[in-house]
Amino acid sequence: MNYDVIVIGGGPVGMMLAGELALADVKVCVLEKLEATTPYSRALSIHPRTLEILDLRGLKSELLKIGKPLPTGHFAGLETRLDFTVIDSSSNYSLFIAQSETEKVLERRAKELGADILRGIEVLSVNQTPDSVEVSAFGTNGLMTLTAAYAVGADGAGSLVRKQANIAFIGTDATLTAVQGDVVLKNPPPTSVVSSFNEKGMIMIVPVSKELHRVVFIDPDRKSIPKDEPVTLEELRAGMIRMLGEDYGISDPYWMTRFGNATRQAERYREGRLFLAGDAAHIHFPAGGQGMNVGLQEAMNLGWKLAAEVKGWAPEGLLDTYQEERFPVNTALLRNTRVQTLLFGTDFSPTTIHLRRLISDLLESPEANYRLASQIAAVDVKYNAGENVSSHRLNGRRLAELKLRSANGDVYSIYELFRDGKYVLLNLASDSNAVVIASDQPHRLFNVISASLAEPANDWDNVHTALIRPDGYIAWAVSAAEADILTRIEQGIKQIGRG
Ligand SMILES: Cc1cc2nc3c(=O)[nH]c(=O)nc-3n(C[C@H](O)[C@H](O)[C@H](O)COP(=O)(O)OP(=O)(O)OC[C@H]3O[C@@H](n4cnc5c(N)ncnc54)[C@H](O)[C@@H]3O)c2cc1C
Incomplete structure (x- = not known):
């Protein structure tokens, strides 16, 4: 076989997954039809939980040098913004960064870790046998065929892998389209973010780079225009004047596009040796900036499980937990983007304006605000704990960053322990017996760490040992x-894998 895993599609999700697999010493390649990263960035924000997982692998600091942290997010463009600063995280903000920059960082990392990134290669077919997957593709050297033990379709909304695997994409077609333009504004608005909703439509303006602003709007009179009909500068200008009363000196469009609210989820994320991740598994209206974020979280979820299977230590059923864990998360995501679409794209009557005012007022309550903020930030995700483990409040929850103190007094972040992508067995009780038990296990799938908490942390005060x-x-x-x-x-410990 040529590879252990072939990743089809080198967008953010494919590159992240390839990096995770290569980190675990899995022989992996990415087949991507584009010769280079697209300069047109759909996503502009990375939310708290995604920043945390990138931090686990030491990637956050690199992205922070490029992007700009923003303390808030939004739900349906409501006036009261979602406060991320109250989240128990050192990543309690959204990082404003162009998707193309994120993709470049992820691609470089995957390459450095040893993944083969094959660009200019379009996959034409994917076939599986009981033992392998055969991928046929076309590139500058003509037709090629590669084989692997597994393949992952990270090939976006129109996923060929999903179609070839006969996985239904269940949901609803677009009922509306929005207009987007990355443009120069010669007289930019005084506030960094403009967000307005009235009977004439919904409009948002945010900075994309030093030179460009993104203008996005839904115009009630033009929202039935099909997504593939080109946008013009005049259409953007007219929309801005109608909804905001001015065009801020709009000129020099860099990228103009239309996008819709088709909402669908793959019936299953796995068919034998084929898996789906990212937009290949789910699409929705890009409300609240969540699509790339959940895709990266999926890549992180699937990466170590697939590596465990390839390396022969995965316990029975581990690979199936990918779908078990991520499908409900994405069902909730599709629900929240549908609700947002209802609130800012469907009806522009005084009743909707009143409803938005009402919800916005409710979001002034810290509890209500946190409820939505934690959803958009994805820090509310919790998985089922395995069977036969002691019950504890922390089981299945995300690891919020902890500061640890080593025996020699050094204080460090627990996230630093995850750079190599292994389990961490953390013994906080200075119990050498626990360490001996862990070290005696035949497999070395985890790092055994003895430390103490350097500062109090929610729900950790009574913990003896955690995996x-x-x-x-x-x-x-x-x-x-x-x-x-x-x-x-x-x-x-015995449950985590075959020895
Ligand atoms: C207007 C807009 C704004 C958005 N804003 C945000 C945001 O702020 N935050 C956020 O999290 N998300 C946002 N999103 C969503 C986000 O852009 C996507 O969820 C994300 O790009 C999905 O990543 P992916 O890797 O799964 O798929 P893609 O980015 O679509 O990548 C798929 C890759 O597969 C390649 N490919 C496809 N078919 C083949 C083939 N047969 N052979 C080889 N290669 C193939 C494609 O060339 C592409 O590079 C936004 C989306 C839109 C439309």
């Missing part, structure tokens, strides 16, 4: 108050 997954979710925690702690730890 944290490679993607930064807590597999289980054992409380110091538990009877028979060492047996619990031993049982918990």
